[in-house]
Amino acid sequence: MGEPRFLSPLLESRRVWHGRAQPAPADGIPSGWPTLDQALPQGGWPAHALSEILLPADGVGELQLVLPALGRLATRERPVLVVAPPYLPGVAGWSARGVDMRHVLVVGAVGSEILWAMEQGLRSAACGAVLGWPGEADDRALRRLQVAADTGRTPAFLFRDRRHAAQASPAALRIELETRPQPQWRVRKCRGGQPPAQAFALSRAGA
Amino acid sequence: MLWACIVLPHLALDTLLRRQPPDAEAPPLVLIDGPLQARHVLDADEVARAAGIAPGQPLATAHALLARFDAVAHDVALTIRQHDLLAAWAYRYSAEVLRLSGDAIALEVQRSQRLFGDWPGFERKLRDDLAAMGFRHRLALAPTPLAARALADAADGAALTEPGQLRAQLAKLPLVHAKLPDDLHEAFARMGVHRLGALLALPRAGLRRRFGAALLEHLDDLLGERPIPRPRYVPPDRFDTRIAFNFDVENLAALAFPLRRLTGDLATFLAGRDGGVQRFVLGLGHRGRAPTRVVIGLLQPEREAGALFESARSRLERIVLARPVEWLRLRADELPPFVPGGRDLFDLRPEHALPLAQLQERLRARLGDDAVYRLEATPDPRPEHAQRIATDDSRAATPTTLPRPTWLLPQPVPLRTHGLRVLAGPERIESGWWDGGDLRRDYYVLETAEGQRAWAFCPAGERPGPQAGWMLHGWFA
Structure with missing residues (x-):
């Protein structure tokens, strides 16, 4: 072991990896859920990247997770694009959570057209956010979406079945809903930080 | 006054040449005119001229000079x-x-x-x-x-x-x-x-x-010693141009170049009029059959050549070409005024950025006209009629205090699952006697064993049991 003073030239020469020297910039989009914001390194949803939301079934609270953020993202100039939703968005339900439905564009598409429409929406930079239910999507397709979200500087939310959790994904954030022992969200992957070890629950107010 | 004069010495020939991309394999083109017995050369392209064919020669001389060329009769109306x-x-x-x-x-x-x-x-x-x-x-x-x-x-x-x-x-x-x-x-x-x-x-x-x-x-x-008495040119109120092919076009890819010319001409015409186009019709002519019509409707007046070409091409790609195409025609009857969209001076939008309207056009062109829509609330209390596809600028919905789901099923379906738990309800919705869509229902909020929250109903007044006939109408997602 050398003397401690030999350490500083080594560090200054930048040949030694430091781990994470600086905290990730807090440029996330506030999700409206304090527990979720705390768990994410950017302090919210990744602003120009793909977020993957993994679910056991439809109707378990996936919209309630994103609707507070959508309420802020949907504007007249940049509406929110909802591509191939599994059901009709309920106007009363969305409005009650603060989303102005005049600024939500629903796009009906099937098969590979879903990914195409999402990519167009992301790349155009004309949308506040793009939500999509693509069903099957391989690693290459997800990477294209991630690149499109980055070039268009638009947040993307991808809703998929929980069985895709094992598949590798280029998404900046992967968050999964666990049903046992009780419903709670677990961050599987988050760019810019270690996923928190603890799962957390959202208070289901208003349902 | 100063006048610029543009002389087009090869107008008739260029009109034909500009329809197809330059192709070294294509035979030389010679434009001919005159009565059937005394055909003569009107104009010839560079390859034919290099072989010695010159305007004014009889057609027989041209055939003697060059073994193989396309002889096209001059179409005065087209020129x-x-x-x-x-x-x-x-x-x-x-x-x-x-x-x-x-x-x-x-x-x-x-x-x-x-x-x-x-x-x-x-x-x-x-x-x-x-x-x-x-x-x-x-x-x-x-x-x-x-x-x-x-x-x-x-x-x-x-x-x-x-x-x-x-x-x-x-x-x-x-x-x-x-x-x-x-x-x-x-x-x-x-x-x-x-x-x-x-x-x-x-x-x-x-x-x-x-x-x-x-x-x-x-x-x-x-x-310039007397005033110019000629009638001034006034642009017409509609655009109608067609391109006839020398050969039958069998696949859509070969139509891309002529289509680009047509939409480019349309854009030029619109720029001259300071107008836009919101709807135009492409006609694909077939030999001995009625032409195929492709209507291109846009959300707002447009006149940029690239945008017109792209929407026309993506609509054209969706049709199935049953038989060869003899001619392509573009017709625009309604030419509304065009108002270009404003952009901020310091707009920091990334490259490839597309205006919202153009994004909608692109999605509609590929997915269908009805595929992109907004929803709006209606005053009707019945869930089936409480929202509809917004037609124009819709009103903002007033949030209700009663629980309403975020996912709505287009049609209620039977909910067949065990372990249901009633979280809230009943809320009775009883309405619609005036238009035959009468309904009397008690709506409940249920939780399934998987943690889903369902919005389901049963006929009014029937207290649901564990196996009662629940009808699922939405999810509180």
Whole structure:
């Protein structure tokens, strides 16, 4: 072991990896859920990247997770694009959570057209956010979406079945809903930080 | 006034050549004219000219010179339409446009220079446009349209801006360029008059007696000694152009280039009118069959060539070509005013960024006109009628205090699952007796074993048991 003073030239020469020297910039989009914001390194949803939301079934609270953020993202100039939703968005339900439905564009598409429409929406930079239910999507397709979200500087939310959790994904954030022992969200992957070890629950107010 | 004259020496041939991408494999093209027994060459492309084919030759001579070429009969109506389209193009540069006989266009440019800059730069703009459209041309500037015409014939690119020098400059020109009525220059050549100056020196009274008043009027027009009586060009109120092919087109990919030309021409026409187009029709002609019609509707008036081409092409890609295409036609009847969208000076949008309207067009073009929509709330309390697809600018919904799901099923379906737990309810919805859609239901919020929250109902007044007939109508997602 050398003397401690030999350490500083080594560090200054930048040949030694430091781990994470600086905290990730807090440029996330506030999700409206304090527990979720705390768990994410950017302090919210990744602003120009793909977020993957993994679910056991439809109707378990996936919209309630994103609707507070959508309420802020949907504007007249940049509406929110909802591509191939599994059901009709309920106007009363969305409005009650603060989303102005005049600024939500629903796009009906099937098969590979879903990914195409999402990519167009992301790349155009004309949308506040793009939500999509693509069903099957391989690693290459997800990477294209991630690149499109980055070039268009638009947040993307991808809703998929929980069985895709094992598949590798280029998404900046992967968050999964666990049903046992009780419903709670677990961050599987988050760019810019270690996923928190603890799962957390959202208070289901208003349902 | 200063007039620019654009002479299109190969208008008829260029009209045919610009329809297809340049192809080294294609046979040379020769344009022929005249009655069936006495066909002669009107114009020929470069390859054919290199083989010795020249305008005026009988068709038999051309066949002797070159073994294989495409002989296309001159379509006068088509050339006139193209001439009109070029006038529409010129109209974007000047309010005063004249169509001169013999494939030339004159436009007044002195007043336009304030907008388009001095003549050398202006001239480059005109030449760039013509080259992009695929027309060979000669161009000159003079104080009168006919003088500009004569100068363009004599020296491409000449610019004569001083009215005082007009007579002196014109006097030097060979008489053939003056384009005298009834080909009088041949008669004058036999009289020994070869230059315009010699003609202008002859006594007017004698000329009038021998050749009539038309010659003197032409000379006056040339020198600007009488007002220009020709009707000014007014662009038509609709656009209708078609491209006929020399061969049958079997696949859609081969239509891309002609389609780009047509939409480009449409954009040029619209720019001249300062208008846009919201709906246009593509017609695909088949031999002996009714043409295939493809209607392209846009959300708002558009006139950018690239956007028009893209929406037209993506709609065209969706059709199945059952039989070969003989001609392609683009027709636009409604040309509403066009208001370009504003952009912020400091707009930091990334590259590839697309305006929202164009994104919607692109999605609609590929996924169908009904695929992109907004939803709006209605005052109807019945869940099936509480929302609809918004038609125009919809109203903001007033949030209700009663629980309403975020996912709505288009039709209620039986909910067959065990372990349901009632979280809230009942809420009775009883309405609709006035239009036959009468319903009486008690709505409950249920939780399934998987943690889903369902919005389900049963007939009013029937207390649901564990196996009761729940009808699922939505999810609180």
